[in-house]
Amino acid sequence: MAFGVYSLIICCVAVLVIYLWRSSQTFRFYTKYCYYYANMQLLAFLLVLPSLLTPGDPVNIRYFQVLANYTFKLIGITVEKRNTEELENLNKPAILLVNHQDTVDIISLMTVTPYRATFLAKKQILYWGYFGLTAWLNGFVFIDRLNPEKARGTMKRVVNIIQERKIKLWIFPEGTRNMKGDMLPFKKGAFHLAIQAQVPIYPLVLSSYRYFLDPDKKIFNKGKVIASCLPPFETKDLTSEDVNGLLDKVRSAMQAEFKKISMEMEERAEIAGNSLLVE
Template sequence: MDVLWMAPPLLLLFPLLMLTSSTFVFYFKKFFYVAWMMVLALLAIPLCFLKSGGRDVENMRLIRSLVRHVKYFLGLRFDVSGWEHLQTEGPYVIISNHQSSLDVLGLMEILPDRCTMIAKKELIYAGTVGLICWLGGIVFINRKKPNDAKSVMIDASKTMLDDKIRLWVFPEGTRNQTGNLLPFKKGAFHLAVQAQVPIIPIVFSSYSGFYLRKQKQFNSGTIRIKILPKIETKGLTSDDIPSLIDNSFDLMNSSFHSISNAVLHSNGPCKH
């Protein structure tokens, strides 16, 4: 009975904390995001087996449709430009900047058909989310063993051409909220050149107007996504990779600052 008496005060306390404590909002949204994604993965697992019989890139369509509503719960919306650049036939490599786990929502917002990702191997051990990633055909690499990662990239290049799939890669290699892009690693560019397929750069605006991890701020806000024109790699060799990386970085870094400045004025900076 004592527990029942506690229920009304707790129900009143929740909206009070949501209105008055930005730290509580931050942790609640983070917890909800992780928990809900795990629930959605649990729902998607049997559906993927029914749809494709197991691991298949076509499962990403189902995963995409299940995840797209999550943005509304977190108070986020996406403003996308350059859709026409994704209307490219055949295999290609997508490269984008990487700020946090929220990138998954933007990725699912624009993910083209027959596209999956390259991700760190540790993700496969993330419970139901890890299993659904495997079922979606995600290519896992061991970042601690460069030789293994290189071998996986070679196999991924062959799979791209044989199965006519697209691969999404985060060339920074890790999450980054410094306000600038980190130097790009070579893997995505080796992959594209080896397969002789185009690279399509995609840039997410800075999250600093609504999400600051260190300051424990997680407000509502807009994320601008800019899809840039494809970069051809036909005829390029491994000798061309350094200049390919530099050109891609310069294009994306310029776009990142441009759209981030624009969206920061509309979102307003987080107060802390």
């Protein structure tokens, strides 16, 4: 009797979930984000033990990368890679720049992240449960953005890490998430790092998400992202006096590419029926 009642309840819940998924864009929006964050925490939990074998080594991100590229497929974001071969096979230290739109940027980045690459991240991530622990075990470089003096000290340490451990460091030069259809002004930190460490800058540009993701309207449909890697910018023989010029060149190139590939996605959306859905 009890089994029959439980079975009926499960069936009713399943029918309700299917109905809401098909009929409510708000339900789909929150369900996808819940799955995304739950999946991040689950993967982080599963990777704690393997990462303890080599704590703090960026090579550990490989474990997360392999699992994430499979489990994130359920969210419905596909990535079209362009000119990423050199980036994916990069075997020298470098600064990797990418525009920052949303937390789901990780989905695209995991498809192109090279061996021994890690992230420059805000210190608060350390307190994000298992993800924070695994981030530390994966060699994330944390900065305290609320304490500029400490942040400057961290930057000096990061230069040594890049040079001595030959790592590649992902940095979001805008410093915060932005889905306004344009890029925010870039912070100078990444460019100071690249020049002080005398390593090249590899810019990666992700096309706009706004054709399938709109947090204000609670829309999160299936979609495609173009991940386009630009030619590297060398920093050899540059000094701190060249920071502003280098920043302007890199931002102009990334901005132009962002507009180009975002316009392409907009045209595809119009062909698909002028909706947010981009197959």
